[in-house]
Ligand SMILES: Nc1nc2c(ncn2[C@@H]2O[C@H](COP(=O)(O)OP(=O)(O)OP(=O)(O)O)[C@@H](O)[C@H]2O)c(=O)[nH]1
């Protein structure tokens with residue numbers, strides 16, 4: 586039988602198959618190519634399992650290939666990574682222009698990370714009810730920057746329900762990861778999407794708690810219209826992964842499509858003659874804020890704040 590891992594406690598996995606949810610353990614070893622992981626399976630994994638004779642529980646015998654996965658590096662154990670979730674269809678960043686303000690640098694870093702993981706990303710601007718006319722103009726400018734390079738943007742209010750139905754449609758039948766700064770209204774938004782669930786009641790232990798090697802147990806929540814949401818406090822800022830400087834431009838879609846027109850094939854797009862990216866900035870075809878983020882990440886500055 587095949588099923589979807591919807592919850593992991595380290596040694597037991599909740600597997601959903603059809604209408605059934607079965608507690609399973611693992612038989613054998615599952616390795617992930619290229620990294621050493623502290624956990625063999627994560628939420629979102631599709632697995633084969635067998636029922637144990639005369640038991641209500643099952644045994645997982647095989648992991649099917651992941652289309653993508655996100656990891657978190659251990660702070661204490663170098664080179665070891667924890668797989669947080671697999672097979673994501675969408676990474677959704679909840680942002681606000683005020684109280685608190687999400688910086689463009691933070692948004693860009695999130696988008697770069699999603700690109701590097703191979704996950705589609707989109708932006709949800711929350712707290713629409715708070716916007717003044719001036720705020721709405723800034724919002725339109727921001728959304729134009731991101732819509733133009735292929736990231737869908739939505740504006741909503743978790744408080745008064747504006748456009749919640751649009752988000753519901755967006756998430757239908759997808760596995761979606763929710764991220765965002767503390768205070769942007771992620772929990773409020775998720776609660777608006779999942780009326781029966783109070784997220785705050787979910788206990789999640791954090792990796793770095795008390796400096797101990799504890800585990801974050803990500804969990805998927807069923808959406809009433811089909812699909813799943815993944816939210817754990819530990820992954821609210823979608824783990825930063827190592828990206829080679831030479832590779833960075835590939836994760837900016839507006840740069841990626843120009844790079845093969847640069848004179849030098851190892852162009853860094855910083856001060857090289859004949860650089861197609863610099864020409865596009867000059868022509869106003871690439872947003873300056875995006876290029877600033879490129880330079881900032883390239884130079885190793887932390888734009889997470
Ligand atoms: N005006 C307004 N306030 C909102 C909206 N959404 C959330 N808030 C408020 O913003 C604050 C933070 O909301 P939360 O849902 O707790 O934010 P969060 O992103 O889950 O934050 P953490 O739990 O710290 O990660 C609360 O006081 C909410 O009532 C909105 O659409 N409009």
Ligand SMILES: [Zn+2]
Pocket residue numbers: 844847848852853854855857859860861862863
């Ligand atoms: Zn260039």
